[in-house]
Amino acid sequence: MNHLVVIPILLPMLTALLIMLPPVHYSPWRRRLVSMVSTVLLLLVSVTLLFQILADGMTFYAVGNWVPPFGIIMVADLVSAIMLCLTAFLAVGAVFYGSAGEDERGSFFHPLFQFQLMGINGAFLTGDLFNLFVFFEVLLIASYALLIHAGGKNKTKAAVHYVVLNLTGSAIFLLALAVLYGSLGTLNIADMALKVADLPPDNQILVKVGGLMLLIVFGLKAAILPLQFWLPATYSSASAPVAALFAVMTKIGVYALLRVFTTIFGEQAGPLAGLATNLMWVFGLATLFLGALGVLASKDFRKLVANLVLVSVGSLVAMVAFQNTAANAAILYYTVHSTLICGALFLLADLIAIQRGKAGDRLVAARRVSQPVLLGGLFVFAAISVAGLPPFSGFIGKLMLLQAAVGSDKQFWLWSFLLLCSLMVLVGLSRAGSTLFWRVSGMQKADERALPLQVFAVFWLLSASILMMVFAGPLTELGFAGATQLGDVIQTIRTILPASGVSL
Amino acid sequence: METLFAICIGFLTSCGVFLMLRGRTFPVVMGLTMLSYAVNLFIFSSGRLNLKGAVVLGTSESYADPLPQALVLTAIVIGFAMTAFLVILAIRARADLGNDHVDGSMPDARPAKKERQK
Numbered sequence: 293m294n295h296l297v298v299i300p301i302l303l304p305m306l307t308a309l310l311i312m313l314p315p316v317h318y319s320p321w322r323r324r325l326v327s328m329v330s331t332v333l334l335l336l337v338s339v340t341l342l343f344q345i346l347a348d349g350m351t352f353y354a355v356g357n358w359v360p361p362f363g364i365i366m367v368a369d370l371v372s373a374i375m376l377c378l379t380a381f382l383a384v385g386a387v388f389y390g391s392a393g394e395d396e397r398g399s400f401f402h403p404l405f406q407f408q409l410m411g412i413n414g415a416f417l418t419g420d421l422f423n424l425f426v427f428f429e430v431l432l433i434a435s436y437a438l439l440i441h442a443g444g445k446n447k448t449k450a451a452v453h454y455v456v457l458n459l460t461g462s463a464i465f466l467l468a469l470a471v472l473y474g475s476l477g478t479l480n481i482a483d484m485a486l487k488v489a490d491l492p493p494d495n496q497i498l499v500k501v502g503g504l505m506l507l508i509v510f511g512l513k514a515a516i517l518p519l520q521f522w523l524p525a526t527y528s529s530a531s532a533p534v535a536a537l538f539a540v541m542t543k544i545g546v547y548a549l550l551r552v553f554t555t556i557f558g559e560q561a562g563p564l565a566g567l568a569t570n571l572m573w574v575f576g577l578a579t580l581f582l583g584a585l586g587v588l589a590s591k592d593f594r595k596l597v598a599n600l601v602l603v604s605v606g607s608l609v610a611m612v613a614f615q616n617t618a619a620n621a622a623i624l625y626y627t628v629h630s631t632l633i634c635g636a637l638f639l640l641a642d643l644i645a646i647q648r649g650k651a652g653d654r655l656v657a658a659r660r661v662s663q664p665v666l667l668g669g670l671f672v673f674a675a676i677s678v679a680g681l682p683p684f685s686g687f688i689g690k691l692m693l694l695q696a697a698v699g700s701d702k703q704f705w706l707w708s709f710l711l712l713c714s715l716m717v718l719v720g721l722s723r724a725g726s727t728l729f730w731r732v733s734g735m736q737k738a739d740e741r742a743l744p745l746q747v748f749a750v751f752w753l754l755s756a757s758i759l760m761m762v763f764a765g766p767l768t769e770l771g772f773a774g775a776t777q778l779g780d781v782i783q784t785i786r787t788i789l790p791a792s793g794v795s796l
Numbered sequence: 797m798e799t800l801f802a803i804c805i806g807f808l809t810s811c812g813v814f815l816m817l818r819g820r821t822f823p824v825v826m827g828l829t830m831l832s833y834a835v836n837l838f839i840f841s842s843g844r845l846n847l848k849g850a851v852v853l854g855t856s857e858s859y860a861d862p863l864p865q866a867l868v869l870t871a872i873v874i875g876f877a878m879t880a881f882l883v884i885l886a887i888r889a890r891a892d893l894g895n896d897h898v899d900g901s902m903p904d905a906r907p908a909k910k911e912r913q914k
Contacts, residue, residue, distance in 0.1 A: 429874045448892040449900040466835045474842035
């Protein structure tokens, strides 16, 4: 059995425990060093896993050696490996930024950060819906504590809403799982896909209810339209490295939607095929538009970036509705791009806010930042990338999204919404940039300078945009390979449940 | 038995939803607790209700599905921890924000005053 599959879950967990032990815990630099080294190791492990899956195809790990569909399994296919690499890459940036001093403003930053990584990795790797719930809770309870890291009124207020909403979401998740277990008799994703195909007609409506309840839950995590009101307040009040890591949390919702609604309710699901695609399509586009409006209306820069997260989630969820290989490949590429750039923007917003003194990140005239060339240059680069102007990764990502819709009846709506919203994002960003860097009052410059670790973290995340441009060819191929593997449900079932006797 | 069980779940859920929609944090915590009780009972029923069912093979004539029982145990533990966290957070919010409203400030009383003036 391939033990590499569980290492992305075990490594952060053991690191978190190690950091809390006395020899490490009592020295800030030892805590930071252990956390940073472990996160870099996590990135290496994830990349190794990705290459292994590329070479050998998808693999799974049966915990306790219970043969599926019994017991819990971890499934590593290309999609989950790509998401693991994305998480680790983002985490390296966030943990380096946090180690510059942000981590000392509250206690237990590094252990909580590692526990959250464990939850995120687990959610990407699991092949069992109940286990997905458990890992959701692991990452959520770490995120509750991280959200109020460093304290303050805004954080407490945002945290109350966030925790209550997510607890309600968990209750609905459990109801959905109980309905699905009661009607399908299994919670293993591959086994569910098998059982849905030949479902007795009496149970169809129950499974449909369960599936739609899952849509509510994942919609809440991904923040799509009627359930997105928590996101701007939460993300903009969290401290910078935490907000950067949170950039991947909405994408977990998108990933879960992709997993459930292509594997279980995909085209082989008989009468339930394509469940909820219409809902995802309409609400995805609506979220996209609302996010773009939010970008225009934001009064501070962090809110603006939080709305950019909504823009990316909206376009991704609308793409999930297509349920074809080109759309799924575009989703994979665009997810990686948007997560890393939004994470970088959260870090950059913090750097800018520190140097602007009292005005912080509010979009008003204030004193000059002390490093206008560095911060301004990074801002322009990130803004071009996130708005989707050539030549950086945003352009390629948007192009893939647009191309995936060519020839379908949804092309008109997707193109008009996506392009209009890109224009709105561009206007919003140029307004923000000119206010932050050019509308300066005569007051003297601040003394604060960005620390090397902080600058490195922003560079690290933004370098992804350049790498994704330079290696666009192999990366799109990887995206297509992942999407093909995701869409090939029969192969998945044959790998995980060889005894089921499914043939091509 | 099924009817009684269903009525119990429905009653707990409706109480939970009602309390969750209240404005102060304490009723909201109570509401979430009730909702999680209802959810736990509901998961339990997904393995079908039967009396005197054993979960170990070879010990009885009728068997109960052991998986929902394991799921319920996990859900109870997680729900308990989350509720504990929420209680602490609510106390912290009361201290930080100066009141126990979920929005961080009591709703504006001015409209009521205006009506009185009329």
